[in-house]
Amino acid sequence: MSAVAPHIRIFQIHYHPEQVAQLDPAFVAYDNTGDSSPLLEFNVFRKIAASGLAEGVDLWGALSWKFSQKTGLSGQELINTIRVNPGYDVYFCNPFPETEALFHNLWCQGETAHPDFLNLSFDFLQAAGLPTASLDELSPSWLFAAANYFVATPDFWQNYLRFVGDALAQAQANLLPPARIVLFSSLADPRSMHAEASYLPFIIERLFGLFLILHGDKYKAFKYLAREADTPAPNEHLKTLSAIKDKAIATQDNWLAGCWLNYCRTYVALVHGRAWARQTHATAMPTRLQLCGAPPMVHSQSEVEEHVGH
Template structure:
């Protein structure tokens, strides 16, 4: 566990740890964060297990806000430690601060479950099975979700109220799913088939499902909590005009509950992704729906 004695901070700032796994990672960690060496045997739940360990450690006792971020946080978000602290200070009073380092995905997929299908075979099918077995709404994989609910990274800074609700929510879902899943689905979910391209060192499906439970938590067990999505100017500036227009169009459709506008978004989105990835890719991954089939989160 880290040394939290002198971080050059005044008052009661958020207590933010930065996870690293190699000696050279430490050299790129932000000095505003508390270094946290996480070497050792890893479980398939990765950061989530670390969150649970931190939550019962003395290192977060008395902290009004705390979180643990990847050593690649600045690389992925464009925010350094000072900017993150400034953003949180400028928007006080929320239970959890989060962000999505891939805003280019927010306007081109129905939701983060559908986006996961492009990286992990059978992801939507197995995620639905997990949600149903966990007693959570399986239809979450079918809805069109607004961008303010899009988050696929474990970049959270939260209050004790957030952590005391979120961690049991996720752990409870895992336990119920393991108890109720069929033997075949359980074996598949805990297999490395999720990482058939070996991009994530042979991870199972579970960490990718867990990180997508956060928006569902905010809509269900965490609905009483206040979440603030942090803006990320650098990734936003890297989006092209179609990605921005598609996100705006989808957000308007979700806000107005307009099936007609959502169907228009589906058509525009499909044309854009066919141009980007080709017809074969689009036929494999894109979900075509009629206005009567539109569901909103």
């Protein structure tokens, strides 16, 4: 007797009428016109959870109207991936695989896009009563998750939303006034690439990985792969860099981690230029190598496909 297919409902968020034509028919359109919350997608998650729109489903999510543009996947392809890989509590993606190869972790990557991101993130995590070690740790590629492209069980959502909500409340209560002002400011978006967003959504985005670290023993996670879309597919150097870093963490090998760092610096200087390497990339990297001690087990689509191939 075949297993019953999970009931999946994935919403697709749009903010303007002209975006409707770009929505995927496999998703449920979610009109977020007029919502000016600085929390961006996280506020949508909370509204959906509170509204009852996701009642009775096994898995749900709310993705950007740019989902296909960023991942190269159609809505039906995502749903099919979930259905052929059943039994997980959360399915997530990182549409920017280059970051997995070239940065210690996503917090460090944030420093290259949002001024003084690491210092503010440290203040935020400390004020929220959360561990700050993840800001410096060398994290495995399977912990990188950007753009809030995840679909999860109601139980996962309930606990994740509570986790982030508690962190926000604690941080706002305990942050010093100057840091709180910066947190809500548009200084996070100096190039106006994110509609002058504050630091909040970029910090929240990275709390997903921290949630997996802290609660990975409770939830089974599956990382699905983006295809080449807006972001070029990783070349052989990037694939090798990710593999070296992951191996160093898995074996707790500091020498191998040092090899990754030297290779990474050389690649960045050659591809992005020495000026960017010195002035931007280097300043975002911790001064010492600290391996992520016990990362949660996350199954990736590449691992599953490799196993099936054999």
